Amino acid sequence: MAGLCSYQKMESSWQEQREYVENAVKALPAPWKEEAEKRLALLRPQQPAACAVPIGEREFIINGYQVQVEQDGSLRLNSYNGKVYENVWLGRLVYEIFGAKTVFDNLEAYNRELEHTRVWAEGDFSKPGLDKVSNLKDTAYSYRVDQAEQSGNQLRLWLVTDEEAGERFGAPRLAVVTYTFGERVEIDLQWFQKDENRIPEGLFFGMNLNYRQGEPVTLFKLDLPIDPYHVREGGNRKLHVSPRISGGCGEIRSLHAPLVSVGGRHLYDENENYGNPADGMYYLLCNNRWGTNFPLWYGENARFGFTVELN
Numbered sequence: 351m352a353g354l355c356s357y358q359k360m361e362s363s364w365q366e367q368r369e370y371v372e373n374a375v376k377a378l379p380a381p382w383k384e385e386a387e388k389r390l391a392l393l394r395p396q397q398p399a400a401c402a403v404p405i406g407e408r409e410f411i412i413n414g415y416q417v418q419v420e421q422d423g424s425l426r427l428n429s430y431n432g433k434v435y436e437n438v439w440l441g442r443l444v445y446e447i448f449g450a451k452t453v454f455d456n457l458e459a460y461n462r463e464l465e466h467t468r469v470w471a472e473g474d475f476s477k478p479g480l481d482k483v484s485n486l487k488d489t490a491y492s493y494r495v496d497q498a499e500q501s502g503n504q505l506r507l508w509l510v511t512d513e514e515a516g517e518r519f520g521a522p523r524l525a526v527v528t529y530t531f532g533e534r535v536e537i538d539l540q541w542f543q544k545d546e547n548r549i550p551e552g553l554f555f556g557m558n559l560n561y562r563q564g565e566p567v568t569l570f571k572l573d574l575p576i577d578p579y580h581v582r583e584g585g586n587r588k589l590h591v592s593p594r595i596s597g598g599c600g601e602i603r604s605l606h607a608p609l610v611s612v613g614g615r616h617l618y619d620e621n622e623n624y625g626n627p628a629d630g631m632y633y634l635l636c637n638n639r640w641g642t643n644f645p646l647w648y649g650e651n652a653r654f655g656f657t658v659e660l661n
Contacts, residue, residue, distance in 0.1 A: 520547025559598030567597035
């Protein structure tokens with residue numbers, strides 16, 4: 351019976367997924383191999399130097415953009431080249447954990463024929479033993495601005511969150527968000543100092559381009575347009591894989607994290623309701639809800655890129 355309670359086999363399967371990419375690169379002819387290695391290196395987090403000249407200002411005019419840094423770390427965009435915008439904010443980072451009741455209720459709502467499938471479904475779609483964890487309840491931890499620095503057409507924000515989120519759970523203790531303002535806004539998000547964590551968790555990065563109830567929003571799946579507010583009964587009305595969102599006053603592209611929560615932050619709330627578009631669109635950067643062949647406890651640095659183009 352030795353080894354039956356070990357997680358080594360599961361963890362080795364996660365490493366196997368990474369080796370597929372590594373082996374594919376090794377198999378390339380020399381010029382392409384070098385190019386692939388360079389591009390992969392750009393995806394790796396690189397913690398910037400410490401904030402050289404921290405500034406207390408929270409309002410900036412950068413390359414025609416008038417922006418305001420909010421206390422929760424998001425960036426409110428007030429105008430661009432004289433055009434005024436309402437309810438446009440970018441880069442709201444939130445870490446959430448979920449308690450046993452939420453996870454159990456999701457198991458019951460999400461799965462079918464549990465009288466026959468529970469023997470495997472509970473392990474795959476739930477977190478057995480979670481009810482034994484004391485003082486655990488659904489909690490959302492917002493990040494907040496610790497330091498800010500502007501240089502040329504860039505604005506860089508250092509974000510931190512509550513100590514409990516990073517020490518007891520798995521929130522990255524530091525996130526660095528860099529905005530580059532040109533014809534479009536380029537966003538580089540990196541996080542650091544994240545502990546492995548088996549408590550149900552999700553990291554959300556939200557934006558709102560003045561989305562409104564009843565006004566069109568288009569997601570692109572496999573480059574085909576869909577209406578996220580016209581999903582058949584029984585379909586997933588809150589979570590979609592879409593690296594491109596068009597609607598409101600512009601277009602958002604996510605370069606590395608395509609799973610988007612439509613109309614607020616949704617992960618375990620399994621029902622037929624739609625999210626409210628006014629609550630924004632949140633890309634789900636990391637979660638451990640599904641028992642898939644990818645890390646269920648993730649403790650590494652990470653990096654994500656986004657672009658925002660205004661109409």
